Amino acid sequence: MNAFEEERQMMKRMQEADFVVVELTLYTNTHPDDKEALDQWREAIKEAARIRRQFENRYGPISLNSIPSEQAIEAGWRWNQPPWPWQR
Template identity: 70%
Template sequence: MNANEEEWNMLKKVQQADFVVVELTLYTDTHPNDIEALKQWRDAIKEASRVRREYEARFGPLSLLSVPSSQALDVGWRWSNTPWPWQR
């Protein structure tokens, strides 16, 4: 697997993890007493965060919230620089 395929696969994992969080959020909004669903929701948030951090450590930030100021200064990150993750 080349680097580009690896990046796309990791980005897909981020999207999948985010999807699970959204779906569980919607479910728990309508079923607030479902303890198992709330546990799954908490676990899904942790997993989505882990996958996002793993992607960003290898390929760069996915949002402005992901860029710590010191990293932005050290690396010289500029949002106007291409390619963006979806352009690679």
């Protein structure tokens, strides 16, 4: 697998993890007493954060809410300079 495919695969994993968090959030909003769903929601948040950190450590920040990695800080990350995450 080449570098482009690896990045795309990692981004897809991040999107999937975020999707799970959104879906569980919606479910737990309407089922606040479902302990199992709340536990799944908590774990999904941790997993999504882990995948996002992994992606950002390798490729740089993905959103304005991201905490820049050491690499991004050292490189002087600029949001207005290409390549943007979806352009790599």
